[in-house]
Amino acid sequence: MYVANLSLHDFRSYPELVLTLDPGVTAFVGNNGQGKTNIVEAVAYLGTFSSHRVASDTALVRHGTGGAVIRAKAVRDTRETLVELEIVAGRANRARLNRAPVSRTRDVLGIVRSVVFAPEDLELVKGDPQARRRFLDELLVLLAPRLAGVRSEYDKILRQRGALLKSAGVARRRGATPDLSTLDVWDGHLAAAGAQLVAARIDLVQRLRPHVARSYEEVSAGQGEARLSYRSALLAQDGDGEASLEEEGAMTDVSALAERLVTAMGELRSAEVDRGVSLVGPHRDDLVLTLGGLPAKGYASHGESWSFALALRLASYAVLSDDDDGAGPVLILDDVFAELDVRRRDRLATMVAGAEQVLLTAAVPEDVPAHLDGARFTVAGGEVTRE
Ligand SMILES: Nc1ncnc2c1ncn2[C@@H]1O[C@H](COP(=O)(O)OP(=O)(O)OP(=O)(O)O)[C@@H](O)[C@H]1O
Ligand SMILES: [Mg+2]
Structure with a gap:
């Protein structure tokens, strides 16, 4: 499966962000602290309601605001599913599926898999x-x-x-x-x-x-x-x-x-x-x-x-x-290539190249292995620009 659209409202550092994504490799490149991880974290959060960075939801809501919304269109084969999640700090999440409220929020768990x-x-x-x-x-x-x-x-x-x-x-x-x-x-x-x-x-x-x-x-x-x-x-x-x-x-x-x-x-x-x-x-x-x-x-x-x-x-x-009958989850590589030696970096790049969608973040373009070429967004000062 892959995520075709992602929009964020008051999630982390983003008041408003709307992205169109393609299958294949997409790299988010930019200096430290510019908001690269925030983007991929939102995708991952939709699947499990948990983040790889924090235990509590409070930090996910943009500071000074009351709640965050993550919206994603997931495409599996040709079937599209729109998942929307509202995170209100200290309260239970609220979710909608294809624009209709769900009776239990956890009905949307596992739809966007990553x-x-x-x-x-x-x-x-x-x-x-x-x-x-x-x-x-x-x-x-x-x-x-x-x-x-x-x-x-x-x-x-x-x-x-x-x-x-x-x-x-x-x-x-x-x-x-x-x-x-x-x-x-x-x-x-x-x-x-x-x-x-x-x-x-x-x-x-x-x-x-x-x-x-x-x-x-x-x-x-x-x-x-x-x-x-x-x-x-x-x-x-x-x-x-x-x-x-x-x-x-x-x-x-x-x-x-x-x-x-x-x-x-x-x-x-x-x-x-x-x-x-x-x-x-x-x-x-x-x-x-x-x-x-x-x-x-x-x-x-x-x-x-x-x-x-x-x-x-x-x-x-x-x-x-x-x-899932061979339909792989979205692969998210958050800043990992900089951590690995050349050999492990190349192996990993080769192994993930076949995934339907790879979203990766890197501080500098040199950290993106050459054979993981694809779409590229520059992330700077809260602006996310497609190259
Ligand atoms: N809840 C929040 N409200 C407002 N700003 C936030 C919130 N959570 C995080 N931020 C800001 O988001 C920025 C960090 O974004 P992110 O972790 O995505 O950076 P990054 O581009 O991945 O950086 P690095 O290359 O260092 O990993 C920080 O400046 C932080 O202050
Ligand atoms: Mg980061």
């Missing part, structure tokens, strides 16, 4: 588990928008359960016997939502795995084997923290997972009351990345870490394409 490559991706390899959970969950939202609802439900349950655990802990420390009957109910809620998330993540890991191995090999020219596995206290694992494939296979069964979650919470009840937090569930899990059998985090070199991060994004692209 995969973003950005300097922040190095965090996927070097950073905390949170970055990797987010990687999986954002991809899941594109593949199955329903899961966005499950995820926010899970977060809500986690907060409620946390509050209950804390007050039970206070009661216990006072020498009283805490009333734990309500907690049992919340255990059930947490298990029901949590199991759906874990099952979906494990299924996704299985889909990503062959693509990650192949992409890593291509990006790194065959150095080492890149693997990923899902780490969860719910899965029996070997010493390296890897679950056997059979164990993993069994764990895409949602009701079996929910049972395991309930059992685990039962066993951890006392520790949970002591600490006032939920100690088991998808919010504690991780995606373990290994290179040639060693954990990438802590062992991989800077260049290897980059190759792994690129492989994760390329694999996301492949999984989304498989899922």
Whole structure:
């Protein structure tokens, strides 16, 4: 698919911006801080309601204004879909589809599909588990928008359960016997939502795995084997923290997972009351990345870490394409070429050249690889001009 029109109203630095885009490669070139990333961030936000730069929506709304609007026309084969999203800081987003209001905002999730490559991706390899959970969950939202609802439900349950655990802990420390009957109910809620998330993540890991191995090999020219596995206290694992494939296979069964979650919470009840937090569930899990059998985090070199991060994004692209009868998502390359050595830069450019639409940003024209030639916009002082 590709985005044919993009318009922004009070989004980030833009009071008003209207762009017509073509399939193929489009580069946004301009000095630092001129608004290049703001443009591609808007496209990516439409698909997942999340940004690769900020956790909260507040910064997306132009400073001093009440709300932002992103409007995009997505073209898949010959079918056009107009997606409009209004972001009001501190309130739920509002959406329209082909000019008609939708009953649930998340009905527009996953329509504009994109995969973003950005300097922040190095965090996927070097950073905390949170970055990797987010990687999986954002991809899941594109593949199955329903899961966005499950995820926010899970977060809500986690907060409620946390509050209950804390007050039970206070009661216990006072020498009283805490009333734990309500907690049992919340255990059930947490298990029901949590199991759906874990099952979906494990299924996704299985889909990503062959693509990650192949992409890593291509990006790194065959150095080492890149693997990923899902780490969860719910899965029996070997010493390296890897679950056997059979164990993993069994764990895409949602009701079996929910049972395991309930059992685990039962066993951890006392520790949970002591600490006032939920100690088991998808919010504690991780995606373990290994290179040639060693954990990438802590062992991989800077260049290897980059190759792994690129492989994760390329694999996301492949999984989304498989899922949509070969119609690939929009590929967004935000300032990545400047980060890469010449070899990785060329490999990446070759690998993405076949995508239906590539939107890339670069501070200087020299950062755009020669064989990614296409349309070019200059971004300066809030003006976006087609060359
Ligand atoms: N909510 C907002 N309201 C007003 N201005 C904003 C808002 N958010 C970001 N900006 C401005 O947008 C500019 C940054 O834009 P952007 O990140 O797109 O730059 P860029 O061209 O990608 O730069 P670089 O090359 O450094 O990555 C900054 O000047 C910032 O102050
Ligand atoms: Mg930028």
